[in-house]
Amino acid sequence: MSIAGEREARVVRIVPGGPMLVEGPVDLITDDGARVCSDRFMVAVCTCRRSKTYPLCDTSHRRKIRATPSEAAAEAAAESPTDTSAVTDD
Numbered sequence: 360m361s362i363a364g365e366r367e368a369r370v371v372r373i374v375p376g377g378p379m380l381v382e383g384p385v386d387l388i389t390d391d392g393a394r395v396c397s398d399r400f401m402v403a404v405c406t407c408r409r410s411k412t413y414p415l416c417d418t419s420h421r422r423k424i425r426a427t428p429s430e431a432a433a434e435a436a437a438e439s440p441t442d443t444s445a446v447t448d449d
Contacts, residue, residue: 378403378416387414 372380384398395414403416410417 373406377406377420379406380404389414 369385370382374380381402381404383400383402384396385402387395387397387404389395397415405413405416405419407420409419409422411419
């Protein structure tokens with residue numbers, strides 16, 4: 360008999376900087392009482408709360424970190440076309 364009683368214990372893996380992987384199928388109940396069911400063999404549960412499909416992970420934790428304003432300005436300046444105000448049509 361397992362610790363959980365008559366049922367087999369679910370295996371849960373915590374991924375550093377990522378989701379919590381739970382062997383499925385699972386029924387998740389969110390803090391507002393909504394129920395989310397998944398019959399997949401492995402379910403990725405969001406731990407960063409950035410997912411648009413929360414409580415399920417949509418890999419939003421992988422998104423690039425935004426540049427600081429000074430980095431963004433330098434990048435924009437490097438990508439802008441050269442100044443053409445001195446060019447005249449003859």
